[in-house]
Every structure is written in structure tokens, then in C-alpha cells.
Amino acid sequence: MTRVAFIGLGNMGSGMAANQAKAGREVVAFDLSADALSRAKEQGINPASSAGEACKDADMVITMLPAGQHVRDLYMEAVLPNAPKDALLIDCSTIDVDSARTVARDASMQGFRAADAPVSGGTAAASGGTLTFMVGCREQDFPEIEAALKPMAKAIIRAGDSGTGQAAKICNNMLLGISMIATSEAFALAESLGLDAQKFFDISSQASGQNWSMTSYCPWPGPVPAAPSNRDYEGGFAAAMMLKDLKLAQDAADASGAPTPLGGAAEALYGELVRGGYGGKDFSIILQMLRGTLALNRE
Ligand code: NAD
Numbered sequence: 109m110t111r112v113a114f115i116g117l118g119n120m121g122s123g124m125a126a127n128q129a130k131a132g133r134e135v136v137a138f139d140l141s142a143d144a145l146s147r148a149k150e151q152g153i154n155p156a157s158s159a160g161e162a163c164k165d166a167d168m169v170i171t172m173l174p175a176g177q178h179v180r181d182l183y184m185e186a187v188l189p190n191a192p193k194d195a196l197l198i199d200c201s202t203i204d205v206d207s208a209r210t211v212a213r214d215a216s217m218q219g220f221r222a223a224d225a226p227v228s229g230g231t232a233a234a235s236g237g238t239l240t241f242m243v244g245c246r247e248q249d250f251p252e253i254e255a256a257l258k259p260m261a262k263a264i265i266r267a268g269d270s271g272t273g274q275a276a277k278i279c280n281n282m283l284l285g286i287s288m289i290a291t292s293e294a295f296a297l298a299e300s301l302g303l304d305a306q307k308f309f310d311i312s313s314q315a316s317g318q319n320w321s322m323t324s325y326c327p328w329p330g331p332v333p334a335a336p337s338n339r340d341y342e343g344g345f346a347a348a349m350m351l352k353d354l355k356l357a358q359d360a361a362d363a364s365g366a367p368t369p370l371g372g373a374a375e376a377l378y379g380e381l382v383r384g385g386y387g388g389k390d391f392s393i394i395l396q397m398l399r400g401t402l403a404l405n406r407e
Pocket of ligand 1: 115117118119121138139141144173175178182200201203227229230344345352
């Protein structure tokens with residue numbers, strides 16, 4: 109039976125690991141949280157006493173951790189010293205491109221095959237096995253990586269060599285953050301000009317302003333019933349997560365010299381929203397900040 113070591117059973121990792129178990133694989137998992145480990149047990153996952161122990165005898169090691177530092181430390185201290193050399197190493201966390209390239213280089217120098225494979229889709233897609241994976245890896249390793257990710261995926265796309273999965277993720281989310289703000293600004297301006305929001309939606313969704321943030325995830329409550337704006341901006345993709353991704357994009361832009369003036373403005377606006385106390389709300393609540401309806405904490 110294929111043996112999967114899964115490290116990081118948080119909001120995303122718990123559902124992803126459960127889908128590996130549902131696919132008939134033996135999943136041995138570790139998380140620093142004892143609660144996360146005991147919940148995983150109910151999903152048919154075997155808890156390990158450490159990350160190193162989980163990696164022993166694994167055919168593949170999948171990590172889903174908060175940030176680059178966690179991934180670098182875990183690879184150095186637990187994954188590379190304990191996993192068998194023929195294990196596939198796949199990091200699905202959203203981290204900076206440099207960290208992704210560093211761990212892939214260290215892994216490859218020790219004879220491992222490694223991939224960065226961040227995801228698009230939130231906790232519902234993680235539980236439902238419908239995530240989109242953007243993969244950075246050697247071309248010859250991709251078929252096996254694709255097969256490893258399949259129980260968790262709706263789509264799996266190879267972006268290029270190491271680090272390009274992370275590059276795709278942060279460029280996509282920078283575009284999403286900017287387009288959400290642009291859509292919100294347009295609704296706020298329409299309101300102040302006396303234009304009904306539903307009428308503006310009916311027109312712009314069929315005109316050149318149409319975009320995903322408007323027609324699939326409308327920040328104004330009403331026009332798109334499934335959007336978080338209709339549930340007081342609960343669930344969905346947290347503003348704090350959007351800010352994390354915008355910071356990664358700006359750090360990457362600074363390091364590479366790419367001009368991203370709108371990405372910088374988006375980071376500043378989401379920073380204001382998160383500092384104001386709305387980091388846990390869906391990121392489309394930025395509309396309400398632009399309309400001036402939020403009581404922002406200014407301390
Ligand atoms: P989370 O904070 O809920 O989970 C992270 C888990 O990692 C926690 O349970 C924590 O205890 C564990 N952890 C940290 N260090 C560890 C270590 N050394 N060993 C073992 N476990 C350790 O975060 P999340 O929402 O699951 O997100 C995980 C990653 O996925 C992040 O990089 C995030 O940016 C990305 N992501 C999240 C979403 C989302 O909607 N939540 C969507 C797409 C991508």
C-alpha cells in the first residue's frame with residue numbers, strides 16, 4: 109500500500125490528508141497540535157509522534173505549513189534526514205519562491221525528487237478534493253507528482269521548474285487582490301453616483317469591466333448569491349491570507365525588480381483592513397472598507 113507522510117493538519121491539510129486516506133493510501137501524519145492529530149485519527153489517519161517518524165518508510169511526503177521558515181526548518185530537521193531517498197517530496201504550502209527553490213535544491217543534492225505545489229481553492233476545496241495545484245518540478249518527475257496529488261485535485265498544472273509553482277500562485281493572487289479592490293471601487297463609485305448596484309452589475313458583467321471578482325465572487329451582497337458578501341463576509345478566503353500572499357508578491361517584486369505599483373497599493377489597503385480588525389473576514393469585505401461602513405481599529 110502506498111504510504112503517505114502528511115505534515116501540517118491545519119485548516120487545509122486536515123481535509124487534504126483525509127482525501128489521501130479515502131483514496132486507499134496509508135497516511136501517517138504529524139502536526140504540532142495534539143487536537144489536530146486526534147481529529148485526524150477519526151478520518152482514518154495514523155498519528156505519528158514526530159515529523160521524522162512520519163517520514164520513515166514513506167513513498168511520498170506532503171507538507172502543508174504556514175510559511176517559508178516552517179518549510180525550510182522542517183525539511184532540514186525532519187524530512188531530509190528521515191525520508192527514504194526514493195520518496196517524492198511535495199510542499200503544498202504557499203511560501204516565497206526563494207524558500208521553495210532552496211528546499212528543492214537541498215533535496216535534490218541529497219538525491220530526492222522534490223516539488224513545490226501550492227494550491228488554489230480554500231478549505232471547502234481541500235475537503236472536497238477539488239483543489240487546483242500549480243507545480244514546480246523537473247519535467248520527468250511530473251507524472252508521479254501528478255499521480256500523488258490526484259486524490260486532492262480538480263486540476264494539476266506544471267508551471268515549470270522548482271519555484272515556478274509558487275511564482276504562479278503569488279502572481280495569480282496579486283491579480284485577484286487587485287481585481288477585488290478595482291471591482292469594489294467601481295461599486296462604491298456607482299453608489300455615490302446614484303447608480304443601483306444590481307443595475308451596475310447587470311451592465312458591467314456583460315461589458316468590458318467583467319471579471320471573476322465581479323461575476324463569481326461579487327463583493328456587493330445580492331448579485332451573486334453564493335458569494336461570501338451574502339453571509340456577512342464569513343468563510344471564503346480570509347483577508348489575512350490575502351495580505352500574506354500580497355506581501356509575498358511584493359517581496360518577490362522587490363527582489364526581482366519587477367514593477368508592481370498596483371500590487372503595492374493592494375498590499376497597503378489589505379494591511380489597513382487587517383490592522384483594522386477584519387483579517388478573519390472574507391477578503392471581499394474590502395468593499396465595505398472603501399464604502400466607509402467598517403469601524404476600523406486604528407490603535
Ligand atoms: P493553518 O495555520 O490552519 O495550518 C498549518 C498547520 O501547520 C497548523 O495545524 C500547525 O500546527 C502546523 N504546523 C506548523 N509548524 C509545524 C511543524 N513544524 N510540524 C508540524 N506541524 C506544523 O494554515 P492553513 O489555512 O491550513 O494553510 C496552510 C498553507 O496553505 C498556508 O501556506 C496557506 O497560505 C496556504 N493556503 C491556505 C488557504 C486557506 O484558505 N486556508 C488557501 C490556499 C492556500
